[in-house]
Amino acid sequence: MEGDETGHFILFRPAHETRIQSRQTLQTERQVLSSLQQQASRESGSGPASTLPLQRRVPVLPAEEIVLLQVGKAEVVSGTEIQNVAFSTGEMVIGNLPEGVPIRSIFTGPQEKKRGGAG
Structure with a gap:
């Protein structure tokens, strides 16, 4: 019987400690969340940020x-x-490019027409 208790201790003790640590982490995270929610509610009441x-x-x-x-x-x-x-980041993929539109115009925008003469 004593061997069973030792095996039980070795098997379940780490899980028990992990559970306690997880509960503490959850409690801390809830406190942080609550604090952030309070801060956000104070800021949202002051108009456009x-x-x-x-x-x-x-x-x-x-x-x-x-x-x-x-x-x-x-x-x-x-x-x-x-x-x-x-x-x-990474490779850029352009899908569904309209026909007749040069790819350069997508990045540079519409080109101004050159005016003739002095003006």
Whole structure:
């Protein structure tokens, strides 16, 4: 019988300790979540928030920053709001390119027509 108790201890003790540790981690995570929710509710009540604090926390590559600025300008001009922008790394794949549209124009935008004469 004594051997059974030792085996039981060896087998279940680590699982018991893991369970206790998981409960403590869960409790800590719930406290963090509660704190963040309280902070968010305080901030959301103060009207439109500035994105500046978020921009300081998130590293942005120069090319991404240019795209985000252009997207922001497009929002103002079009009177719309873009709710999500995602960037990824790796090979770029362009699907469903419209016929007759050179790929260069997608990246450079519409080209201005050259005006003739002095003006």
